[in-house]
Amino acid sequence: MNNLRRNFLKSSLLLSAGLFLKTGDIMSTTANQNRNLARQKLKLTFKPYTLDLKHVFTVSSNSRITTPVMLTEIEYDGLIGYGEASMPPYLGESQESVSRFLSKLDLSPFNDPNDIEDILHYIDMIEPGNTAAKASVDIALHDLVGKVMGQPWYRIWGYDPEKAPNTSFTIGIDTPEVVKQKTLEASPYKILKVKLGKGNDKEMIDAVRSVTDKPLYVDINQGWKDKQYALEMVHWLKERNIVFIEQPMPKEMIDETAWLTANSPLPIVADEAVQRLSDLINLHGAYSGVNIKLMKSTGMREAHKMLNYAKAIGMKTMIGCMTETSCAVSAAAHLSPNADYADLDGPLLIKNDVFDGVKIVNGKVTLNDRPGIGVKKLI
Ligand code: MG
Secondary structure (H helix, E strand, O other), X not given: OOHHHHHHHHHHHHHHOOOOOOHHHHHHHHHHHHHHHHHOOOEEEEEEEEEEEEEEEEOOOOEEEEEXXXXXXXEEOOEEEEXXXXXXXXXXXXHHHHHHHHHOOOOOOOOOOOOHHHXXXXXXXXXXXXXXXXXXXXXXXXXXXXXXXXXXXXXXXXXXXXXXXXXXXXXXXXXXXXXXXHHHHOOOOOEEEEEOXXXXXXXXXXXXXXXXXXXXXEEOOOOOOOHHHHHHHHHHHHOOOEEEEEOOOOOOOHHHHHHHHHHOOOOEEEOOOOOOHHHHHOOXXXXXXEEEEHHHHOOHHHHHHHHHHHHHOOOEEEEEOOOOOHHHHHHHHOOHHHOOEEOOOHHHHEOOOOEEOOEEEXXXXXXXXXXXXXXXXXX
């Protein structure tokens, strides 16, 4: 809603409430408000922060114990919108690259945060890539606009928060004893996501299955290099209550993945193969599902478009995250009522969250009714 329309509605409400002001009074009040708003600028600030992980986190390509992030704020008219970029090193962005990108932005031509499409289009056109850096501005802007409107984003989008799915909890690659221990510690969660693809796949699944029969997602992180082996593993996993297979082969192996998807009894979900909407459109049926993450999609705006596109063409949809604070994960959670699956365990994997936001209650993604993305800064 633009400022003029907001002021008109305010004036109309005053009139209908019996507060009969003279037309001149209304006109001068509106003009003053518009002059004040016209002076308002969007002010972006950012600072680096390092997340400490609770456990060494190993996937098929690497291990790490920290994740660098950038925390952003956009200030406008006494309100602050919060955002975040998370940069797991293997994705190519860093605190230096995000800082360099954000330093190039000039939001001074914009004086109304409601112009989300124009503002984010300007940011996207500055240079390609930098998806996490762009997401950090997108999230802060959405938080700000939700606060201006006084509504949480799930309500602005028309989603029922009760329909948010259970989140999976991730078990990284490790020895059978550690995997058993981690699985037991994950007892509050109704679904587990098991990382595979380092050559000990059956050992990993047997270790998990020795202590729980919960449904599992498996994420290969491009670790399988042979389509026949992949299909044999999919059939083996199908017998062990696995819901879907995520990114089984390298993203470049499009034809082999399409063959696997056509022959697989389980959904084959793209993660590394899909960053943005254009990647999703270019898949041409090679996958039957997609893991949408704000740090890949450039934020909430494009993730929302991807979710709707994927659903429209019959793909399974997942809302996922990196290791992130409750800021970026809360932003993603607003999309989850419209997704088939959620993997929003980021804040659960870190020791030093700086936000209070979405909660996982009995394994379920549980949104609050605060406006914007629903977070409070803790320090
Ligand atoms: Mg993945």
